[in-house]
Amino acid sequence: MKILVCMSVVPDTTTKITFVENNTKFNTQGVQFIINPYDEVSITKSLELTEKLGGTVSLVHVGLTENDAVIRKGLAIGAHDAFRINAEATDGQFVAEQIAAFAKDKGYDIIFTGRESIDYNGGQVCGLVAELLGLPSVNIITSIEVDGNTATMTRDIDGGSEKLSCSLPMVVSAQKDLCEPRIPNMRGIMSARTKPLTVIEPISVESFGKFQSFESPKPKASVKLIDPEHPEELIQLLRNEAKVI
């Protein structure tokens, strides 16, 4: 079983999001970067699969050299090797084109992505990579088992869930409940230092669009407090003032 995990590097979840340069850039000042939480889940699930069935787990990341330390954390969790495509990841389509060009002809049985990255929330890479490679895709999976050449999965659908099967190779996107992410142990951290991290130059990609600017949510007016003894006042306000019920 040969698995590729697409790994995104994102601001820590506690980051207060601000923008600079006339709101055209995300302010990275003082921000700690982490593995995208959904990708941590993908790495762990891939390891569980290969531990059971044999095989390897590779990481691929599109990004610049400053993300190498975070990629090493992915290796410390247990991935066997990593590839960094040396380009600034400007949007989901650019990232997907790079990953598809890299993965083509390498014979991966499963390509994992997260359901979305917690920064740009695109949720696009799974479908884009699959379509570029002409492979089936299953989005937002919460369980996966592989038997021979067939994977059986559960995916979230609108208003419920669905059990389905698909023959390999395929591309899937991981939902948080797929498994509990592993935390690297000391041995993992030590061995990650010597695992291969190969840098690959990007292909040239025609732009599909451009992030022009950003905006922060408008500050809220202060809260209107209601007497806990008289919650009926809240219902009145929701009905007559806010008009939401």
Next chain:
Amino acid sequence: MSVVIFAENSEGKFKKGVFEAATYAYKTANKLGTEAKAIVIGDVNQEDLNKLGNYGISTVLKLNTPSNEFHTQSWSELVSQGFKTMQGSVLIISNTYTGKSIAPRIAIKLGASLATNVIDLPDTTNGFVVKRGSFSGKGFAFVNLSRATKVIALTPNSIDLEEQVTTLTVNSETIGTQAPATQIIGTSKTQGKIPLTEAEIVVSAGRGMKGPENWGMIEELANVLGAATACSKPVSDVGWRPHSEHVGQTGITIKPNLNIAIGISGAIQHLAGVSSSKVIVVINTDPEAPFFKIADYGIVGDAFQVLPKLIAAAKASMSS
């Protein structure tokens, strides 16, 4: 050239998001000096189909399939083909699980620019710029979609419905697709529940509820208001509630008109997924709970004492 929506149906009926997409398409088509059209897959209740004409859709292309089963690859193929038949230039899809699965594949098939999580009409004064949610609600991004063809996934509850009565023509077509790569083994729907992503009202609760046995009150309030129920991450982590109810940065991002948060502190990761709610009500014993900072209405009080009275008041109000 036309602006086309993919009108996804659920057991032959349209959800509100489809009419929001229609409103969006009509308004966008107006800006571009063209018409708004729709693609449907499978059989749809005639009344619902006609209703598309109330929201500015002039032509519906009904694609016949042997079954209504959702398969990502074949649906992507069907919608792409239908879009080409209708000579579309902009495709609007609801940002549902289904929509998010097919939008990227369609974008590649059409060589289109893609934007997901879109929350406002495009600005067409200089290019085609859409506003989309980013950073799990902690920021918004404006993206200029430069390709001639564009695929937009529109977040439910982002656009106010606006009626626009149009004469509707329905055409039917059969488009062949390859046999699906996936086989559906079984589907389980959360019976009678409103999906969180589409809910207009959400009643959410956190660890302050002390245990799963106390969720009866939360469900009762939700029932009275016609709301969906949600929870904070630790609540689903310990198994008091299903993971599908977990909202926040690593859970579901919601955008209801009203979110009532009970016994939730409002940590930054929770707020990330709920801060786009139009009106926020917080009920918490701790006046310093960070949630109050983004709340519109608040009750500093014990949920166990406030809720019974609140439910009674809501019942009285909803029946009046």
